[in-house]
Amino acid sequence: MNRRSLLLAAFGLAIAPAALAREPAPPLMLAETYRRDMSLADYWVSEKYDGVRAFWDGRQLWTRGGERIVAPAWFTTPLPKQPLDGELWAGRGRFAHAVSTARNQTPNDIAWHEMRYMVFDLPAQPGDFTTRLAALRRLLPITDAPWVVPVPQERATTHEALQALLDKTVKMGGEGLMLHRGASLYKGERGNDLLKVKPYEDAEARVIEHLPGKGRHSNRLGALVVETPDGKRFRLGTGLTDAERENPPAIGTWVTYRYNGLTAKGLPRFARFMRVREG
Incomplete structure (x- = not known):
C-alpha cells in the first residue's frame, strides 16, 4: 500500500485507483489564533512546542507538507501502529536543531538522541478530543521509548489564568500555548477547534x-x-x-x-x- 493509501486509510477514507499517483500532505488539524473575546468553555490547554510538526501513519513519520522524515529505526520501532499527531522537539529555544535533524535524509544518531516526539492527538481514534485524550493517556508513555511523550493537557479556565500561563511559559523560553476544544472531532482542516495562543x-x-x-x-x-x-x-x-x-x-x-x-x-x-x- 502506498503512502496516500495509508494516510487515507488512517482516516477511514477511500479513493479511486486513478488518483493514487498524487502524494498529498497528511490531512492534519490546523490552528486558528485565539482572541480574548473567545469563550474558553470546554478547551484543554497545553504548551505550544517550537519544533517540526510530525504525523506518524503507523509505519512512517511525515512532515505537515507530506515530506518523509527519515528517523533512526530505534526512534520509530517502539511507536504504535496507529496514527499519531505531534511535534518533533529538541527543547525550548532549539528550533534550528529540530529542523536540521528532521530534514537530514541520513539520520544523525547523536542529534536524534536529543529529540522528543511530543504527541498531542490520535487522528484515527473515534470520539471527540476529550475521548481521544483519554485514549492517548492509556497508550503513552511507552516504557521502552521515553522520547515519545504525551503532551500534558489541563482544562482552560479564564482568560486571566490563560494569560498568566502564557507569560510563565514565554519567560521559560516557550513559544506559546495551544487550545484544543474538548468536543471537537479530528478534522484535517483549519478551524477554532484548535487555537494557538502567543504574545504576538x-x-x-x-x-x-x-x-x-x-x-x-x-x-x-x-x-x-x-x-x-x-x-x-x-x-x-x-x-x-x-x-x-x-x-x-x-x-x-x-x-x-x-x-x-x-x-x-x-x-x-x-x-x-x-x-x-x-x-
Missing part, C-alpha cells in the same frame, strides 16, 4: 519576489515580497539574518511572519520575518 500574532505567506538591498545590504536581499492566501501582498524586510539575505528563501517558498494587528487596508502591521515554513 503570526501567519504564513508565499514568497513571490526578491527586492535588492541598499546601503549595508547592497548586493544582497533587501526585502521579500510575499502574498497571503487571500491575495494580499506586502514586503518583509525586517527579521532577516545576514545569512538569509545572502541566501534568501526561494520564490514560491512559504514563510512564517509575525505582526501586531492589521492596518485599515487589512495588511499586517509591523510584519517581521520569522522563518521558512517547514513541511
Whole structure:
C-alpha cells in the first residue's frame, strides 16, 4: 500500500485507483489564533512546542507538507501502529536543531538522541478530543521509548489564568500555548477547534519576489515580497539574518511572519520575518 493509501486509510477514507499517483500532505488539524473575546468553555490547554510538526501513519513519520522524515529505526520501532499527531522537539529555544535533524535524509544518531516526539492527538481514534485524550493517556508513555511523550493537557479556565500561563511559559523560553476544544472531532482542516495562543500574532505567506538591498545590504536581499492566501501582498524586510539575505528563501517558498494587528487596508502591521515554513 502506498503512502496516500495509508494516510487515507488512517482516516477511514477511500479513493479511486486513478488518483493514487498524487502524494498529498497528511490531512492534519490546523490552528486558528485565539482572541480574548473567545469563550474558553470546554478547551484543554497545553504548551505550544517550537519544533517540526510530525504525523506518524503507523509505519512512517511525515512532515505537515507530506515530506518523509527519515528517523533512526530505534526512534520509530517502539511507536504504535496507529496514527499519531505531534511535534518533533529538541527543547525550548532549539528550533534550528529540530529542523536540521528532521530534514537530514541520513539520520544523525547523536542529534536524534536529543529529540522528543511530543504527541498531542490520535487522528484515527473515534470520539471527540476529550475521548481521544483519554485514549492517548492509556497508550503513552511507552516504557521502552521515553522520547515519545504525551503532551500534558489541563482544562482552560479564564482568560486571566490563560494569560498568566502564557507569560510563565514565554519567560521559560516557550513559544506559546495551544487550545484544543474538548468536543471537537479530528478534522484535517483549519478551524477554532484548535487555537494557538502567543504574545504576538503570526501567519504564513508565499514568497513571490526578491527586492535588492541598499546601503549595508547592497548586493544582497533587501526585502521579500510575499502574498497571503487571500491575495494580499506586502514586503518583509525586517527579521532577516545576514545569512538569509545572502541566501534568501526561494520564490514560491512559504514563510512564517509575525505582526501586531492589521492596518485599515487589512495588511499586517509591523510584519517581521520569522522563518521558512517547514513541511
